[in-house]
Amino acid sequence: MTRLTLDKLTVLRGACPVIDAVTLAVGPGECVGLIGPNGAGKTTLMRGALGLLPHRGHSSLAALPERARAQACAWMPQTREIAWPVSVETLIALGRIPHLPRGARLRDTDRRAVDAAIAHMGLDGLRTRTATQLSGGEQARVLIARALAQDTPLLMADEPIAGLDPAGQIATMQIFAGLARGGRSVIASLHDLGLAARHCTRLVLLGAGRLVADGPPAEVLTQANLRQVFGVSAFFEQTAQGPVFQPLDILREDG
Numbered sequence: 052m053t054r055l056t057l058d059k060l061t062v063l064r065g066a067c068p069v070i071d072a073v074t075l076a077v078g079p080g081e082c083v084g085l086i087g088p089n090g091a092g093k094t095t096l097m098r099g100a101l102g103l104l105p106h107r108g109h110s111s112l113a114a115l116p117e118r119a120r121a122q123a124c125a126w127m128p129q130t131r132e133i134a135w136p137v138s139v140e141t142l143i144a145l146g147r148i149p150h151l152p153r154g155a156r157l158r159d160t161d162r163r164a165v166d167a168a169i170a171h172m173g174l175d176g177l178r179t180r181t182a183t184q185l186s187g188g189e190q191a192r193v194l195i196a197r198a199l200a201q202d203t204p205l206l207m208a209d210e211p212i213a214g215l216d217p218a219g220q221i222a223t224m225q226i227f228a229g230l231a232r233g234g235r236s237v238i239a240s241l242h243d244l245g246l247a248a249r250h251c252t253r254l255v256l257l258g259a260g261r262l263v264a265d266g267p268p269a270e271v272l273t274q275a276n277l278r279q280v281f282g283v284s285a286f287f288e289q290t291a292q293g294p295v296f297q298p299l300d301i302l303r304e305d306g
């Protein structure tokens with residue numbers, strides 16, 4: 052039973068196909084890093100898969116009715132807008148809406164999910180603070196907690212660790228990897244290929260709207276792929292402390 056199946060998904064921005072016939076399936080236990088240079092189509096692929104952009108081909112998520120889709124997948128968009136000055140706790144509790152009967156108040160199970168998400172993201176000390184008054188990185192952690200509270204089989208996140216400090220980035224990737232080890236599925240677009248290599252079970256590499264490579268990090272982060280898609284060379288080795296990846300030099304100028 053897959054958590055997301057895309058079959059020749061083509062996603063349009065205006066009349067222009069920005070994602071071109073991408074086919075992939077994500078199953079339980081996978082922590083997938085969606086990687087590729089700026090403009091490769093990572094956001095477009097995820098939004099198309101969610102049914103938020105016009106598309107051709109098939110996405111199993113886009114095919115679901117709205118409420119079932121929100122129960123199947125928590126989505127963390129790249130823009131981290133918090134619209135109202137509510138408390139951190141209230142904002143995280145919004146993640147429970149897809150599970151609540153219409154108009155119902157939070158039940159014990161919902162409160163437990165909110166508490167677990169707060170504990171997971173180390174937000175106990177910020178629980179009663181006004182969310183709009185937090186720092187950017189703190190807001191990012193709160194929005195991840197809201198997605199965790201949604202308690203879905205699949206979590207899809209657009210650059211979730213951008214703007215977090217090193218400890219916050221590592222902690223978030225460890226949480227994602229832990230969710231996957233527990234049988235959930237995670238798809239996250241990432242620019243930090245080092246963290247992607249260390250924490251993801253699988254990398255999907257996009258270049259100019261096409262799927263260029265898909266597999267375990269060591270099979271995707273090859274010198275040939277890095278040169279072709281990112282135009283860089285890199286150091287990448289399995290060490291006693293796990294995989295270590297560092298981009299080194301630019302190999303070509305982008306036009």
Ligand SMILES: Nc1ncnc2c1ncn2[C@@H]1O[C@H](COP(=O)(O)OP(=O)(O)OP(=O)(O)O)[C@@H](O)[C@H]1O
Pocket residue numbers: 064065069087088089090091092093094095096
């Ligand atoms: N509303 C839009 N109308 C037309 N083209 C768009 C629109 N939004 C994005 N694009 C184009 O689609 C392409 C893919 O954009 P997308 O945001 O999916 O890339 P990305 O891989 O997520 O990039 P980044 O790493 O910079 O966030 C880009 O060339 C972009 O200019």
